Every structure is written in C-alpha cells, then in structure tokens.
Amino acid sequence: ELKVEQNPLFLSMQEGKNYTIYCNYSTTSDRLYWYRQDPGKSLESLFVLLSNGAVKQEGRLMASLDTKARLSTLHITAAVHDLSATYFCAGGPTGAGNMLTFGGGTRLMVKP
Amino acid sequence: DADVTQTPRNRITKTGKRIMLECSQTKGHDRMYWYRQDPGLGLRLIYYSFDVKDINKGEISDGYSVSRQAQAKFSLSLESAIPNQTALYFCATSLLGRDAGELFFGEGSRLTVL
Numbered sequence: 001e002l003k004v005e006q007n008p009l010f011l012s013m014q015e016g017k018n019y020t021i022y023c024n025y026s027t028t029s030d031r032l033y034w035y036r037q038d039p040g041k042s043l044e045s046l047f048v049l050l051s052n053g054a055v056k057q058e059g060r061l062m063a064s065l066d067t068k069a070r071l072s073t074l075h076i077t078a079a080v081h082d083l084s085a086t087y088f089c090a091g092g093p094t095g096a097g098n099m100l101t102f103g104g105g106t107r108l109m110v111k112p
Numbered sequence: 113d114a115d116v117t118q119t120p121r122n123r124i125t126k127t128g129k130r131i132m133l134e135c136s137q138t139k140g141h142d143r144m145y146w147y148r149q150d151p152g153l154g155l156r157l158i159y160y161s162f163d164v165k166d167i168n169k170g171e172i173s174d175g176y177s178v179s180r181q182a183q184a185k186f187s188l189s190l191e192s193a194i195p196n197q198t199a200l201y202f203c204a205t206s207l208l209g210r211d212a213g214e215l216f217f218g219e220g221s222r223l224t225v226l
Contacts, residue, residue, distance in 0.1 A: 004154075009152065031213060033213070033214060033215070035215075041219070041220075042202065042217045042218060042219050042220055043155075043202070043215075043217045044217075045214050045215070045216070048213075048214050088154060088155070090155075090215075092213055099157070099160070100157075100213070100215065101157075102147075102154035102155040102156070103154050104152055104153055104154045105152070105154050
C-alpha cells in the first residue's frame with residue numbers, strides 16, 4: 001500500500017524567500033502529481049511528473065521527481081502572497097491505473 | 113459552467129438521515145471518483161468507477177455507496193449519516209491511460225452531520 005508523506009505540514013514564509021516542500025512515498029510509484037487548493041475551493045492540477053528525473057516549472061514553482069529516492073520536491077522561488085494555498089502531492093502505485101494516494105497537504109502562507 | 117459539477121454544495125443533516133451527493137461531468141471522461149477531505153488527512157478515496165459497469169471500493173468505503181447512472185453521472189450516498197462523516201467531499205474525473213492520470217475535481221460538497 002502506497003503511503004505519501006509531505007513536509008512541512010505548515011509553512012509560513014516571507015515574500016521574496018525561497019523554500020522547498022518535500023513529498024516522500026513508501027513504495028514504487030512511477031508518477032507524481034502536485035495540486036493546489038485555495039481555501040474553500042477545489043483542487044487544481046499544477047504538475048504531472050511521469051518519469052524519474054522529470055522536472056517541470058511554472059512561474060515561481062518548480063517540481064521534480066526522483067523515483068529512486070521516492071521523493072518529489074516543489075520548490076518555491078521568490079515567494080509572493082498569491083502563492084498562499086495548500087499544496088498536495090499524490091502518487092500512484094505502478095500498474096494501478098489512475099489510483100492516487102494523496103499526502104496530507106502543506107499549507108503555505110506567504111507574508112508581505 | 114464547471115466541467116465537473118457537484119450538488120449540493122453545502123448540506124446540513126441529522127444523524128440517521130439518508131444523503132445523496134451528485135456529480136455530473138461534461139469532460140467526456142470515463143473514470144470518476146469520490147474523495148473525502150478531512151483537515152490534515154489529505155484526500156482519501158471512497159469509491160471509484162472506470163466505466164458505467166465498473167464500481168470499486170476505495171480506502172474508506174464503509175458507510176457509503178455509489179451509483180454510476182451514466183458515463184457522466186456518479187452519485188455518492190450515505191444510507192444513515194453519522195457525525196464522523198462530516199467532511200468535504202470531492203468528485204473527480206480522469207481519462208484512461210497512464211499518461212492521462214491527472215484528476216479533475218469538482219467544487220466540493222461540504223456535508224455536516226449533526
């Protein structure tokens with residue numbers, strides 16, 4: 001059974017700073033997804049990582065996947081207030097189709 | 113209009129009542145899911161359906177049932193609601209295939225059981 005752990009669970013940071021959210025998973029997963037959720041809203045897909053070494057960037061966010069280390073990271077560069085949200089990673093066991101297991105989420109607050 | 117629509121968006125009910133949450137989608141996706149979100153626990157899968165004739169239990173199916181009325185419709189029922197089913201419920205859809213495993217979520221249905 002795949003288990004997905006994110007850390008930190010809560011992150012308060014100043015605008016302009018850099019930080020990384022970590023997503024560890026317990027068994028083989030050949031794909032990893034990152035989602036964003038604004039308070040009271042739905043989840044929005046950010047990144048889809050489908051192979052070892054995959055790196056994707058969108059604006060101030062960059063996600064990477066290391067399947068050998070069972071680790072994905074979401075790096076935030078020069079944070080701005082608009083990035084304040086909860087970020088979830090989700091992994092899928094190899095061969096399990098679209099079945100995803102979600103991490104507990106990282107609540108990010110970016111202060112001016 | 114949203115591609116994945118959930119109704120109701122908010123519902124307050126009493127213990128023992130039967131509740132149905134409905135989900136419809138216009139994305140043309142075959143696969144549909146029901147997830148439950150509790151603070152600090154992420155999302156947990158309740159049921160999923162890969163097509164109209166295929167229904168599968170997820171991680172936390174006890175106390176819930178589902179019906180896939182059509183490719184575009186997937187409803188979640190709580191036959192006898194209890195307070196620990198108070199949560200935010202999400203319907204999601206996806207395409208077939210490994211490279212299309214990305215989930216598309218509805219707006220959520222907030223359920224409170226008193």
